[in-house]
Amino acid sequence: MQNRLFLNYLLISLLKERSRHIGVVLLSLLLIFLLSSVLFISTSIQTTIQNAIKSEPDFVIQRVKGGLMVPLPLSWIDDIEDIRGISTIQPRVWGRYTTASSEPETMLIVGIDPLDPQSNRAFSKIMNQTDIKSFLDGNNMIVGSDIAKWMDMHYAKKSYRFLSLGGEFISVNRFATLPKSSNLISGDMVIVPLELAQKILNYDTQNVTDIILNVPNHAEWSNLKSKLEELHYDIRVVSKQDSIKAYKQMFDYKGGFFLALFMIVLLAFAMILYQRYTQVLSTEKKQIGILRALGWSVQDVLRLKMYETVIVIIFSYILAVTLAYIYVFIAHAPLLQQIFLGTDGYSGNTEWIPVINLPTLMSILLLYAVPYFSAVIIPVWRIAVTDPKEAML
Amino acid sequence: MNTILLNRGVIVYLSSEIVLWGIFAIAFVVMISILYGWDFDKYTQKQYILQKRAWLTVTILSFVSIFKFLLLPYFVYTIDTLKDIVPGAMCAAGVISANSYGLKLLLLKILILFGFTLWIILNRYDLNAKNYPLFKIKSWFFILLFVALTVELWLDIKYFLHIDINIPVSCCSALFGQLEGANPLPFGLNTNTMLLLFYILYMLSMLLLFSSEAWLILIVIPLFGVISYYSVVYFFGTYIYELPTHKCPFCMLQKDYYYIGYLIWSSLFGAVYLSLSGAILQLLTKSNSKNLYQWSMKLFTLFVAVCSLYIITYYIRSGVLL
Amino acid sequence: MNIIELEKINKEYYTKDGSFTALKDITFCIQEGECVILRGISGSGKTTLLSILAGLDRPTSGKITVDGEDIAKLPDIHLSHFRGHHIGMVFQHYNLLEHLSVTENIITPLIPMKITPQEAYKRAKEKMEIANISHKADMDTNRLSGGEKQRVAIARALIADPKIILCDEPTANLDRANAKRFTDIIKKLIDIGKTVVIATHDPLFWESDLDIRIIDIEDAKIVADSKVEV
Helix, strand or coil, X not given: CCCHHHHHHHHHHHHHCCHHHHXXXXXXXHHHHHHHHHHHHHHHHHHHHHHHHHCCCCEEEEEEECCEEECEECXXXXXXXXXXXXXXXXXXXXXXXXXXXXXXXXXXXXXXXXXXXXCCHHHHHHHHCCCHHHHHCCCEEEXXXXXXXXXXXXXXXXXXXXXXXXXXXXXXXXXXXXXXXXXXXXCCEEEXXXXXXXXXXXXXXXXXXXXXXXXXXXXXXXXXXXXXXXXXXCEEEEEHHHHHHHHHHHHHHHHHHHHHHXXXXXXXXHHHXXXXXXXXXXXXXXXXXXXXXXXXXXXXXXXXXXXXXXXXXXXXXXXXXXXXXXXXXXXXXXXXXXXXXXXXXXXXXXXXXXXXXXXXXXXXXXXXXXXXXXXXXXXXXXXXXXXXHHHHC | CCHHHHCHHHHHHHHHHHHHHHHHHHHHHHHHXXXXXXXXXXXXXXXXXXXHHHHHHHHHHHHHHHHHHHHHHHHHHHHHHHHHCCCCCCXXXXXXXXXXXXXXXXXXXXXXXXXXXXXHHHXXXXXXXXCCCCHHHXXXXXXXXXXXXXXXXXXXXXXXHCCCCCCCCCCHHHHHCCCCCCCCCHHHCCHHHHXXXXXXXXXXXXXXXXXXXXXXXXXXXXHHHHHHHHXXXXXXXXXXXXXXXXXXXXXXXCHHHCCHHHHHHHHHHXXXXXXXXXXXXXXXXXXXXXXXXXXXXXXXXXXXXXXXXXXXXXXXXXXXXX | CEEEEEEEEEEEEEECCEEEEEEEEEEEEEECCCEEEEECCCCCCHHHHHHHHHXXXXXXXXXXXXXXXECCCCCHHHHHHHHHHHEEEECCCCCCCXXXXXXXXXHHHHHHHCCCHHHHXXXXXXXXXXXXXXXXXXXXXXXXXXXXXXHHHHHHHHCCCCCEEEEECCCCCCCHHHHHXXXXXXXXXXXXXXXXXXXXXXXXXXXXXXXXXXEEEEXXXXXXXXXXXX
């Protein structure tokens, strides 16, 4: 260090006069803590969803009637198979099932054909870890973590009896539980073989919910989409890109709204800082006058006060970001997560995947440091140009 | 409402730009009042007050410049993330060309950062002299900087307001590739002559910086900067991407390439800024700028070394050149 | 050799009720190693004159050369540098920084000079010896008596080895014993070649055994300039 005496003086005066800074530090802590918690949660949700979408199929084919989704016949698969460039085609059966109890629980029933190569990459990972032969041997299901918990509580530790939408009881064994890592998407999911799903959801054996397909050559996506749309009048083609964009926009919208509100808080913060600095620094006028008389230039005093500000900023920033990290990723953000995910359902157990990236940290720093400096720069200048003759008064 | 404006990065970036402009505007008003009443030969109370006020402008400019330097990479990163929203874009190159304001904005930013560097260097000289020899020059230059910052803010807002997320943009291979077979290099160079020129200019620059030839530095360094830009985009970049057809100044800023672009571009711009500022200072004051020249020599060498290392390591690993 | 030269120094203060002349056409020189007393009642302008000598205030017109440097119009960085290196100042109310210890107080003028801590503490030790305050080196400033505070202030004034020491009413807040001790230290300073200027109206100084020159100031003007030799 070029000037250790200067740093020494800076630290001694900061420590001995810390009571002057405590108010500002506490306020800063609260502000950055709130900001970072919200940004950490939303970054985490965004990453979780993006990872989930990445493992989604490239295209989903649906049939619509009156604007609503209706089951589509398996024969559509034959039409699609004629188009070049498609690597996997697969029918899917899925739907919502609500239990008939005093506290109804909704689960997402997903039927898959475990013998087919899975076009959904997440499913293929699950299937690779599953003993398919014993899974198909009888009525078996793989349940998401939230549903597993619910079933444990409702005395269905080994099997659960579904009342199918056709009116018959079907008993299904619990085969395995999905890992928690992709909680947001799979928490309420129940994976069963295709035929079983058709039974529970009361589908014809020739009907499925939708068809998914993958197209390895991304450059062909738009081309292929128009070809698919020409097949039937009542076809609807949803591409992965559309959903990524939609999710991204939705999150931009939510996050942007929060940030816009936060600006008002920041403005108030800056005004408080301006007043507080003006007030605190005016009590230092004599002291600065003495320093000036002893040979400190305006530049030296500016440097002293700016470094002081930088230390206060960095200290509060690091402390608040660390606290926010502990709060969100270790304590699972009590209170705040209800705002994000709502209070109903099992989302109360959501674990955020820790995502910390430089741009998020940088955004927090910019949002905090730019108004902070802007608010204090004029009071700091005003004190720095104190006349040295102040020492004579 | 334009959904781009709700992107987190865009909000943080734009609000920071607005706040910085606002605080700089205060300094601008103060600067006008100083220029109006400044007379160093007078003993009046007013002159001493003006000298104190000049400190406010210095403080504000230093603060704004630090954050401007931080905001340029943040800006580039932000538009890089917009590639998910803007159809067709694969990296920042596509997003920056989403409308006609983007490229102008980026160029202006680079110029403004040079302006800040130059101002800070002139100011340091001015304060260390005993009679404010550069006061008029640096004050007018300050006003020029404010005008540039105002135009920049206007371009910022125009640019982000006019990104249409429904109109596809080109990706970098279409913007920088030789799809039509035309030669994109300046002065009718081909890759080999350009490389030759690159290394010759590097050595020439070192020589000029070493011998403090201010006028020649002002001529040669900008030329070297331009050739460096083309060399990185059309030659060294292909080794960074390890793909002879991938030509883009922005993709190398992404994580896939270990953010190496930030090092390459900042060392190049830093070296150009410092050497040109040094030369201008030398011409204005007849003082020596050895220190600045030494720093820019170090940065230029770092830049050339990083670029060359990509070629060498590629050659060692695969035994061929692209 | 003249270490301080003043030529037609004027100082006017502007208030709402018009201007007020604090110094009028002050012209004199001080030689190196001299001990000069600026004598006058309060309000006569002697403190203003001292401020101008110290580079704490600027004259409204005139020329002031200290140690070969014209300080009347020097920009702040250079004027501060000048204050730090050439002037040692002892204030009437000592002006110590209450939140620092004795040693920390003494080295504050060195902080802008970018010297190493080792060097600074070494110098502080030397100067505390001259000012007879070594035994309180690590004490908090606010626990010192008035006399001790002043000796700290003297050590601080000496820390950068300035050629000129300026004192503003140095004995006004001291009892007689401490005031006497102060004149002893001043004697020591003159012996090691410092130029000392004291603004005071305490008769102690012209009754002491110091070789002094007395400049009388009245109504912003010099009315007498005489040498007192023992």
